Amino acid sequence: MDKFKEAGLTPVPASQVKPPLIAECPVNLECVVRQTLRLGAHHLFLGEVVATHLDETLLNAHGQVQGERCHPPSCLTRRKSRKKDEI
Numbered sequence: 001m002d003k004f005k006e007a008g009l010t011p012v013p014a015s016q017v018k019p020p021l022i023a024e025c026p027v028n029l030e031c032v033v034r035q036t037l038r039l040g041a042h043h044l045f046l047g048e049v050v051a052t053h054l055d056e057t058l059l060n061a062h063g064q065v066q067g068e069r070c071h072p073p074s075c076l077t078r079r080k081s082r083k084k085d086e087i
Contacts, residue, residue: 004022014028014030027070029052030052031048031050032050034046
């Protein structure tokens, strides 16, 4: 199963890590896991952001990110996600 194709998204090669970026996402962070902590039945992954990619149309004249220009998805569960305005 091609999860990108199924979701209608386009993978783009990352500059620092193996997993691809998402072309339709206005902000992409490339991260490396630095430590994994076992917390009972769960794990906490501590990472370092090694590269950032930002669509410059999200910036105002002062170079500040304008959140209202970004329409991020919100993950509800592992198998189901919705856009913020659909919650």
